[in-house]
Amino acid sequence: MESNAPIKEPVEKENHSKWKQWVKRFGVGGIIFFTVKGIITSTLIYFLGKNFWTIISSYFSSIFE
Numbered sequence: 001m002e003s004n005a006p007i008k009e010p011v012e013k014e015n016h017s018k019w020k021q022w023v024k025r026f027g028v029g030g031i032i033f034f035t036v037k038g039i040i041t042s043t044l045i046y047f048l049g050k051n052f053w054t055i056i057s058s059y060f061s062s063i064f065e
Helices: 018-063
Strands: none
Touching: none
8 A cells, every 4th residue: 555645855954144044034124223223222221321320319319408
């Protein structure tokens, strides 16, 4: 009796680098967008966090004067 089950052919493993996978998934514009967004977010967190306690302390000291 013959079996009609499909024959499994060996699957070639593709050696794509991470960059090629990211470009394929998001495109060049998406990578540029996320890079710029990350730089802006990091800069804001750095500068706002650096001055956060001085701003808060001056605000509360002005309230209670």
